[in-house]
C-alpha cells in the first residue's frame with residue numbers, strides 16, 4: 058500500500074512533534090521551515106564565545122515519575138540534558154529590603170513567607186495547600202491524554218478518577234485569576250510575589266501546578282539551551298525517515314474543492330500532498346493563507362477576543378564575571394525604574410545562565426534581562442531602522458546602569474550585548490505580535506479546548522501553540538500527538554507510538 062503524504066508547515070516544536078507521530082503512523086512526511094534551523098521560538102544564537110538563549114525558561118516532566126515523561130521519550134526530548142531546579146525563582150523587594158527564594162522545599166517556603174508576611178497567614182496557608190494538593194496526583198497529562206474530540210465519557214471518568222486527589226484544585230475558586238486572588242493580600246511584597254510568579258492573568262491553579270512540579274523535583278532548565286532541545290526532536294524526526302526542508306517559506310496553502318492539497322513556497326514552487334498540517338501562526342494560516350473562508354463563530358471569537366501573551370524584550374550580556382551565588386531566575390521590585398517602550402518598569406527579571414558551562418567560557422557568564430512590553434511600539438519603531446537601533450541602545454544603557462548599582466564593576470566586564478525585541482521574535486517566527494506562547498491562559502480559556510480542524514475544509518489540520526489554549530513545550534508536543542491521533546481516527550487506523 059502506498060503511504061499517504063503529509064506536508065507540515067513550520068519546523069518549530071509543534072511541527073516536529075507532529076512529524077514524529079505522523080512517521081510513527083506510517084505517513085510520508087515533509088516539513089517546510091522558513092529558518093535554517095529547527096525549533097522556532099525555542100531558539101539560541103551565538104554571539105562571539107557566548108550562547109544566547111532566547112527561548113524556553115523551564116520545562117516539566119523530563120524524567121521518570123510523571124506520565125508526561127512517556128511523551129518526552131516518544132519525541133526524543135528525554136535525550137536533552139536538564140538541570141533540576143531546587144528554587145523556582147528569587148524575589149528581591151528593594152523597596153522594603155527583603156527577599157525570598159521560592160523553594161522546592163514547601164515547608165521552608167511557607168515558613169519564610171510566614172516570617173516575612175505574618176499578617177497574610179491565611180492566604181499563605183491556602184496557597185501552600187493548593188500547591189501540595191496539585192502534587193497529590195500525577196496531573197502532568199491531565200486533559201492531554203487524548204484529543205478532546207476523541208474523549209468518551211468513560212475516558213473522562215478514568216481521567217477524573219486518576220486525578221481525583223488533585224481535582225478540586227482545578228475547580229471553582231481555583232480558577233480565579235491571580236490578580237483577583239491577591240486582592241485581599243495585605244503585604245505588597247507578597248502580593249507582587251504571586252502576581253509575577255508567572256503572569257497576573259493566569260488562574261491560581263496554574264501557579265499551583267508549576268510549583269507542584271518544583272516540589273516534586275520535576276521542573277528544570279535546559280543545560281545546553283533551547284536549540285539543543287529542538288535538535289533532539291529533529292534527530293528523532295530524521296531517524297524515523299522524515300524530510301525537513303529548511304529556508305523554505307510557505308506562502309500559500311493549495312485548496313481544491315474545499316480540500317487542502319499542498320502548498321506553494323515563496324519561490325513559487327508547488328508541492329502536493331494528501332494532507333496539510335499548519336504548525337505556524339494560527340492567524341496567518343486561517344485568515345491570510347486560507348483567506349478566512351473556513352471559520353465559524355468559535356474561531357472568529359477566539360482570534361478577536363482571546364488575549365495573547367505580551368511579548369518580551371530580552372537584553373542579553375556576555376560578561377567576564379561569574380554569578381555563582383545567584384539563583385537562575387531572579388525578580389526585582391526595584392526602586393529606580395527602567396523605561397521600556399512607553400512604560401516605567403519597576404519589575405526587572407534576570408536570568409543567570411550560571412547552571413551550565415554551555416553558555417559561556419569558564420569564569421564568564423551570560424545574563425539576560427527580560428521585560429514584557431507592547432508589540433505596537435516596537436513594530437512601529439522597526440519601520441525606521443535608525444530610531445529602532447537608537448531605542449535598543451538607550452535601553453541597553455539604562456539596563457547597564459541599573460545592573461552596575463547591583464553588580465559593581467559589571468560595566469567594564471561586558472563583552473557582548475544582544476537585544477531581541479518583539480519585532481525580532483516576530484521576524485524570526487512570524488507569530489502574531491511576537492506572542493511567544495500564543496494565547497494567554499486565563500480563567501475563561503484555561504479549560505477550553507481548541508479544534509484542530511477548520512469547518513468546511515478537508516485534509517487540513519492545525520498543530521502547535523495556536524491549536525491549543527496556550528503554548529509551552531509540553532502543550533505543543535501534545536498538539537502534534539493529538540493531531541495525528543485524530544487523523545488516524547478519521548482514516549480508520551489504530552494510532553501507534555514508538556519509544
Ligand SMILES: Cc1cc2nc3c(=O)[nH]c(=O)nc-3n(C[C@H](O)[C@H](O)[C@H](O)COP(=O)(O)OP(=O)(O)OC[C@H]3O[C@@H](n4cnc5c(N)ncnc54)[C@H](O)[C@@H]3O)c2cc1C
Nearest residue numbers: 067069070071091097098114115307493521522528529530
Ligand atoms: C522567551 C521565551 C520563553 C519561553 N519560556 C517557556 C517556558 O519556560 N516553558 C515552556 O513550556 N514554554 C516556553 N516558551 C514557549 C514555547 O517555546 C513555545 O510555546 C513553543 O516553542 C511554540 O512552538 P510552535 O511549534 O507552536 O511554534 P513556533 O516555535 O513559532 O514554530 C513555528 C515555526 O514555523 C516557522 N514558520 C512560520 N511561518 C512559516 C512559513 N510561512 N513557512 C515555513 N515556516 C514557517 C517558524 O520559523 C517556526 O520555526 C517560551 C518561549 C519564548 C520565546
